[in-house]
Amino acid sequence: MLGVYIHIPFCKNICNYCDFCKVYYKTGYVSRYLDSLELEIKTRYNGEDIDTIYIGGGTPSSLSLEELKRLFDIIKIFKLKDNYEFTIECNIESIDEDKLKLFKDNGVNRLSFGVESFSEDILNILGRYHDSEMIFKNIELSKKYFDNINIDLIYGVTNDIEVVKKDIDNFLKLDISHVSCYSLILEENTKLYIDKHKYIDQDIDKIMFDYINDILVKNGYNHYEISNYAKDGMISIHNKNYWLNGYYYGFGLGSVSYIDNYRISNTKNMSKYLNDDYENNREYEDKNTRKENDLILGFRLIDGIDINLFNKKYNDDLLEKDIIKTLINDNKLEIDNGYLKCNYKYIYLLNDILVNIIGSRL
Ligand code: SF4
Structure with a gap:
C-alpha cells in the first residue's frame, strides 16, 4: 500500500507542549507555501495509485475556505484507489459548517x-x-458529515487521575469511532520544558494507562496500537501503514517520505522550502535497518508482527534470533496465531523491550 502525508505547518496559536514543525499562520505566507507545495508534489509524485491521504500539521483547519479550496485543487493530482481513506487534522476552534x-x-x-x-x-x-x-458542539456538527472521527487526548499532565477519568467519560459521550491517548512528553524547546514542568509519577502514569485501556475496551473500542483505540473496522489505515513500515510520500515542510527503501526528509527551514529547496536528507536503508524498523514499529501493534510475512520479506527466521528467544523465554513476547507480539501485561514497558531488540544483532 502507498500513503500520502501532506504537511500544513500553520497554527493560529502555539501550544505549550508542541515540538511539531509549525509556524504562526500568516495569509501571505500560506499562498506562497501552497505554491511550493504544489511544485513539490508535481515534481516528486510519479502517478502511482494511492491508498490513503493524511493532511496533518500544524493546523490544516486554520486555513481559510479559499486557501483550503486551493489545497484540495492541488491534491486532485493524486490517483486514489476506490476504497481510499482521506484524513484531515482539525482543531476544535477552527472548524465550521462551511x-x-x-x-x-x-x-x-x-x-x-x-x-x-x-x-x-x-x-x-x-x-x-x-x-x-466547544468540543461537544463542534464534534456534534462534524458527525452530521462524517462517521469516522478521531480525537487525540493527552494524559499525565498532572497527577490527578480524576481528570483522566472525566476525559475518558466525556470521550465516550461523544460516541465517535476512534481515540488516540498519549502520555505527555516534555520535549526540549517547548514552553512546558523551559518552564520546568515535571513528569508525573511513573506509577500513576501506569495506573492512568491501565484505566484508559480498561474503560475503552469495556466500551467496545479495540486497543489496536499502544496509543490507539477504534470501534470495529475504524482503525486508521494511514497510520497502520507506518506501523507496518510501509511506503509513503511526505510532502511539505519537515515531512518525511519512505519510498523504495529510501528515507527522505524535507527541510524544516521555511525560507528554503519557499525557494523550492525542499529535500534535506536522503538515506538508503539497508536490510538490517529495515528489519529493525519492522520490529520497532510492528511491536506497537497489539496484534504484533506477522511471522511468515517477516520471514518471507527478509528470507530469515525471526524466531531463531537470540534476543527474540530470550524475550519469549522471559514472557515479554509471545506467539499468537502466527504473530509475534508483546505480552499485553508488558505493553506499558514496550519501549524498554524495544531498546533490548535494537541493541542486539538481528
Ligand atoms: S501543531 Fe498542533 S499542537 Fe502544535 S502548536 Fe499547532 S495546534 Fe498546537
Whole structure:
C-alpha cells in the first residue's frame, strides 16, 4: 500500500507542549507555501495509485475556505484507489459548517481533532484555546458529515487521575469511532520544558494507562496500537501503514517520505522550502535497518508482527534470533496465531523491550 502525508505547518496559536514543525499562520505566507507545495508534489509524485491521504500539521483547519479550496485543487493530482481513506487534522476552534462541507465535497472521509483534554485547567497548562462546550458542539456538527472521527487526548499532565477519568467519560459521550491517548512528553524547546514542568509519577502514569485501556475496551473500542483505540473496522489505515513500515510520500515542510527503501526528509527551514529547496536528507536503508524498523514499529501493534510475512520479506527466521528467544523465554513476547507480539501485561514497558531488540544483532 502507498500513503500520502501532506504537511500544513500553520497554527493560529502555539501550544505549550508542541515540538511539531509549525509556524504562526500568516495569509501571505500560506499562498506562497501552497505554491511550493504544489511544485513539490508535481515534481516528486510519479502517478502511482494511492491508498490513503493524511493532511496533518500544524493546523490544516486554520486555513481559510479559499486557501483550503486551493489545497484540495492541488491534491486532485493524486490517483486514489476506490476504497481510499482521506484524513484531515482539525482543531476544535477552527472548524465550521462551511469547512466541513468543503472537506466532504473534496473526498475527505475521516477527521482527526486535537482535543487533548476536556478539563479547563489541563487545557490552560497545555496552552489550548477551546473548551469542553466547544468540543461537544463542534464534534456534534462534524458527525452530521462524517462517521469516522478521531480525537487525540493527552494524559499525565498532572497527577490527578480524576481528570483522566472525566476525559475518558466525556470521550465516550461523544460516541465517535476512534481515540488516540498519549502520555505527555516534555520535549526540549517547548514552553512546558523551559518552564520546568515535571513528569508525573511513573506509577500513576501506569495506573492512568491501565484505566484508559480498561474503560475503552469495556466500551467496545479495540486497543489496536499502544496509543490507539477504534470501534470495529475504524482503525486508521494511514497510520497502520507506518506501523507496518510501509511506503509513503511526505510532502511539505519537515515531512518525511519512505519510498523504495529510501528515507527522505524535507527541510524544516521555511525560507528554503519557499525557494523550492525542499529535500534535506536522503538515506538508503539497508536490510538490517529495515528489519529493525519492522520490529520497532510492528511491536506497537497489539496484534504484533506477522511471522511468515517477516520471514518471507527478509528470507530469515525471526524466531531463531537470540534476543527474540530470550524475550519469549522471559514472557515479554509471545506467539499468537502466527504473530509475534508483546505480552499485553508488558505493553506499558514496550519501549524498554524495544531498546533490548535494537541493541542486539538481528
Ligand atoms: S499542537 Fe498542533 S495546534 Fe498546537 S502548536 Fe502544535 S501543531 Fe499547532
